[in-house]
Every structure is written in C-alpha cells, then in structure tokens.
Amino acid sequence: MPDGLWWLPSLLVFGAATAALVVGMVALRRGGARRERAALAAGAAAEVRAKGLIVQADNALRDADRELAFAEAQFGADESRALRGAIDSARAWMREAFILQQRLDDADADTAAERRTWTSRIEGLCISAIGALEDAESALAGRRRTERGAHAELPALRAQAGRIARRRVEAEAMLGRLATRFAESALATARGAELRIDASLAAATASLDEAEARLARSEPAADLLGSAGDALARAGRDLDEIDALELALARAQADASEEAAALDGELVAARRERDAQEDPDAAEALGTAIGTGSAAMADRAALAGDPFIDRDRLRACRDRLEVARAAARNAQGRLDGARGALGGAIAIAESQLRVARAAIERGGHPVGADARTRLAEAERQLVIAHQEPDPVAALDAARRATSRASDAEALALYRGF
Template sequence: MGGLEWVVPSLVGIGAAALVLVGTVVGLRRVGVRRESVDRRAAHELETSAKARLVRADEAVRDADQEVRFAEAEFGPDVARDLAEAVARARGWLREAFLLQQRLDDAEEHTAAERRSWSSRIASLCDSIHRALGDAQQGLAERRAAERGAAQDLPALREREARVRERHDAAVQLLERLRSRFDAAALAAAEGAAGRAERWLAGAGAALAEVETHLTEPGRPVAPALARAGHALERAGAELAAVERVEPDLAAAAEAGDAEASALDAELAAARHERDAATDADAASALGVAIGDASPLLVGRDARAGDPFAERDRLRAARDRLEVARAAVRRAEDRLEGARGALPGAIAIAESQIAVARAAMERARAFAGADARTRLAEAERQLGIARREADPVEALDAARRAAARASDAEALAHYAALHR
C-alpha cells in the first residue's frame, strides 16, 4: 500500500482536470446555442422586414405604372418619359427581389449567412425602387404645380412684357438720336443688340399667346410655354441693357481718346528728342518711322469723332508702337554706353596678351609654326580694328577677338617649344 500512495493524488488531479474540461465544453456549447438562437432571431426579423418592404415596393411600382398613363394623357409622352423610364428600372429591380425572396421561401435549407445576404439585398433593391420612383414623381408633381400656377403667372409675365417693350421703344429712339452724331460702325454693336431684343420680344409674345390659348383648353400643358416666355423676356432685357449703355460708353471712349491724344503728343515730343540724340542708326530709323505713323493721328481729330471707339483704339495702338520704338532706342543707347565704358579695358587686355604672345614667339622662334604666327597676326589686325572702329560695340568685339587670338598664339608657341 505504501508504494501506491503517489497514485491517489494523481488520480485526484486528473479527475479535477477532466471535470474542468467537461465544464468548459458544456459552457462553450451553451454559448454557441445562445449565439445561434440570437442569429436566428436577427435573420428572421431581417427576412420579415424585407418581405414587408417588398410588398410596399411592388405596390409603388403598380401605382407609378398607372401614374405614367395619367401623365401621358395630361401632358403627353415626352413629359411622362422620365417616370416611364424610372418604372422600367424599378421593374427590373423588383424581379431580382422576388427571385431572392423565392429562394428564401424554398424548402431547401440555406445557411444563416446566405439568408442574411439575400434579405439585405432585397431591402437594398426596395430602397432603390422607392428612390427612383420618388425622384421621377417629384418632377411630375413640380410640373403639375407649375400648370396650376400658370393662370396666376400669366398676368405678371404680360406686365413684364409691356415693360420690356417700353424699354425697347426707348432704345430705338436713342439709336435714332445717336445716328445723327456717330458713324454706323460706332453704333453697330448696339444696333445688333436692339435687333436681337426685338426678336426675343416677338418670341415672348408668341409664347404668351400660346399660354392664353391653352388655358382655354383643359388638359393642354402651358408650363413649357410660360418658361419660354420668361426666358425670352430675360434675354431681351439683357440685350436692351447693352443698348442703354451705348451713350455713356461713347462718352467714356471720347474722353479716353482725348487723354490718349494728350499722352501721345507728349510722347512724340520726347521721341523726337531721343531720335535726334540717338547714335544707333537702326534704332533711330525705327523710331522715326513710329513718329511718322503717330503724328498724323493728332491732326484733324474732329473729323474722326464719329467713332470714338475706333479713335481711342488707334491712339492707343500708336502709343504702344511708339513706346516699343523708344524702348529700342534706349536699349541701343545703353548697349553703346556699356561698350564705350568697356572698350579701353578690352584694348588694354588685348595689347597685354599680344605682348605676351610675341615674347613666347621669340622664345620658340625656331620652332613656332604657321598656326601660331597666323593667330598672332590676326590678333594684331583685330587690335587695329578696335582702335579705328567708330562703333564702340564693334570695337569692343574686335578687341575681345584680338585677345583671344593672341592667347591662342601664345599657347601654340609654348607647345612648339616643349615638343621641339
């Protein structure tokens, strides 16, 4: 018995572990059962909700189908087209939803996940049906509201038409008065706007007459004609606003022309002085041409007062051309002045480099070839040009070429001496 004392505690431990394991398994099974029960209840509630929504969606499609026929009889097929297209889309979604419901109703067993997925899809399809039909029916409701308000809108539009016609008559009189003072070109834009306003007014009148006729014929839609009339009156008013602005615009253009003429006169005086003082012949010549083009514009301006817009634009263009020519003269003078300042230093550098090259040639006299001698001769020739040239830019370029050729001659002489 003494040898089996260790067995008892071991059996007790194993028994306790077994009890814990069994308790755990039983607990997990109970949790799984409760969870499955909760899932089944949730799936059942989702399926029940989907069925109810499917019934409501089916009723909505049937009602909308009838509404299409009513709308066609009331407004015509064009107006009812949006609702008819929405009904067609809804029928497609409804067929898919019924197919999924049929799967749910089958005797065949399906997993809880499948049933939840199908029920959710049915709910989503029903939402799409209600949304599409609601949007289309809202547009139709707005159309009916517009038709019901047509009788009240018509008098206001007639009053608006009368006011726009008064403005048109006043605009025509304004143009007749301005024709005695201004050229046709100056009034061309305003004349065009007046003509367009007249055509828009005619279109508004025709649309309003159509509304009046349709109001006496039950079932005839009038909202489109009312909309056309309102749009036409708006466009006519915008065109007339352009006509009404023409007189102050002409006055502003004439004032701007006077200011441009004064500025051009002052610039011409400055340009003549710059031309006479310019040392660059090409720039001075170009400035002279610009002066010649601009000067006649200041002569006989009263004879050109018939088109202030064109006169203002001509003066502005002349000022622009004159300013470009003056800027060219200034750039040329700056270039010449810079060249004059740099020339003495460039000549000194060339003289120094030629002296160095000559010394190198003396040291390598027996070995210097024709290349070195030719470059030195060219350097001396370019230095002579730099000393004689009246144009400082050309003289500066020659001095720089002289220094470069002398540097080449020195390098060639050194090379010949090293490789003799």
C-alpha cells in the same frame, strides 16, 4: 495473459479511441446545429423587415402605375417618360425580390448564410425601387406645381413684355438723338441689339399667345411660358446694353482726349531720341513709329464721330511708340556700354600682344607658323578695334585680338620647349 489473447489490449485501445471519436463528432454536430439555429433566429427580424419592404415597394409600384396614366393624360407620353422608366426599373427589381422571397418561404431548409444574403438583397432591391419611384413622382409633382402657377405667370409675363416694348421705343429715340452727334459705326453694336430685341419680343409674344390658348384648353403650357421668359430676359439684357451706350461714348471721348495728350508728349520725346540715336536701325524704327503716331493725331478730326475708333487707334500708336522707344534706348545703351568698355579691352589686347611677341622672340626659330599666324591675326584685330567707328564691333575686335594673342603665346611657349 495467455499467448492466444495477445491482441486483446490493442482491441481495447482501438475501441476506446473509436468511441471517443464518435462522441466528439456527435458533440460537434450538436454544437453546429445549435449555432445554426441561433443564426436563423437572429436573421428572423431582418426577414420580417424585408417582407415589410416588399409590401411597401409593391404598393408604391401600383400607385405609380395609376399616376402614370394620369400623367400621360395630362402632359403626354414624352413628358411622362421619366416616370415610365422608373416604373420599368422598379418592376424588374421587384420580380427579383419576389423570387428571392419565394426561396425564403420554400419548405426546403436553407442555411443561415444563404438566408442572410437573400434577405439583404431583397432589402436593397426594394429600397432602390421605392427611391426611383419617389424621385420620378417628385419631379412630376414639381411639374404640376409649375403648371398650377402658369395661370398667374402668364399675365406677369405679358406685363413684362409690355415694359420691354416701351423701353424699346425709348431706346430707339435715344439712338436717334445719338445719331445726330456720332457716326453710324459708333452705334453699330446698339443697332445689332435693336434687331435682337425685336426678334426676342416677337418670339416671346408668340409663345405667350400659344400658352394662353393651351391654358384655355386646360393643356400644359409651362414650357411655352419658360421660353417666353427666356426671350424677354434676352431682350432686357440687350436693352441694358443700349442704355449704357451714351455713357460709354462719353467715356470713350474722354479716354481719347487723354490718349491724344499722352501721345503728343511721347512724340516730342521720341523725336529727340531719334535725332540723338546712333544706331541706324533703331533710329529708323523709331522714325516709323513717330510717323504712324503723327498721322493718327492728324486724322483725329475725321474720326471725331466715332470715339471708340479714335481712342483705340491712339492707344495702339502709343503702344507702338513705346516699344520703339524702348528698343532705341536698349540699342543706345548697348553702344554706350561698348564705348565705355572699349578702352579697357584695347589696353588688355595690347598688353597680351606684347607678351606674345616676347614669347615668340624668346623661342626664336623653333617657334612654328601657328604661333606667328595667331600673332598676326591678333595685330590685325587690334587695328580694326582702333579704326572701327561702331563701338560694339570695335569691342568685339579688341576681344578677338586678346584671344588670338593668348593663343600665340601658348603656342610659342609649347614650341620653345
């Protein structure tokens, strides 16, 4: 090749590479376009579905607007507040859905990813709107069913009020009979229930009268009937409480008799324990509990008119007496345990004292004052252990004597070296 054409091979190489690059880019672009067209075609079904939801939600919104007008005329604005709120929310969601649908319908080309995102958002907005409207309208339909049943519920509640009024008269007669046998304090709960029954009956009657007047004017009355039903239910519970009083009084009398018999037996046992008790504090506490229990037994006749108070007082006295007896038994057990251990503790202390004395004597003059002081204290504590009448205090002294004697021995051995 002539020297003037030395650049020709390089030019051919660069040209071939450029051509290959151009062909590759064209192929890549064509492949991307094919994939984009495929994605757009795949999303077409979802877009059709979204358009159907828009129509469905818009029709539901229009129906709800008409339903709101009927509801406000029938129940008033306050009772229709839930439906109005659902309509406002649905309308806001639908505004956004229409904007997104307009973007999908524009002539400007959109990517498949954008169209999928907008379509999915439209579906979610429409489903939310339809669901909110259906829930609100369902609640309103339930209210209408309740109102339709109000005409049948009113006479049923009137009959229930009549039955409760008759039971109220019977309860008053029963309480009159019980008042001849029991104190007024035993009937206090029932007297309070009587007052509540009268108030509940008055409230129920007023609600029923107003409900009847509203129904006559074709106005809503379910709320008044609900209030009347609640008041009658309260009155019924209070009447049940009064009806159970006679049985409760009889049960309290039987319980009081059982408590009295049990307390009498415990008082006898507690007096024996008090007389045998060596601990003065325990004996005093036991004596106080015995006095309280004896007073409760003596006052039973005065409390015969109120078996509840009689039973509770006897039960409280038994509880206090049981606590005092348990404390006395613990104190006596502590004394008996100390008494049983005292002999061994004194023997140990005496043995340790002998060992300490021997150590001091072997050490002679070098043994210092510390060891001798410990030994003297040990001897003093041993004397206390022999003379102390309280076995617990004597046992403590014997143990202190052993400890001081051990200290004296250790100090004597240390000084001896």
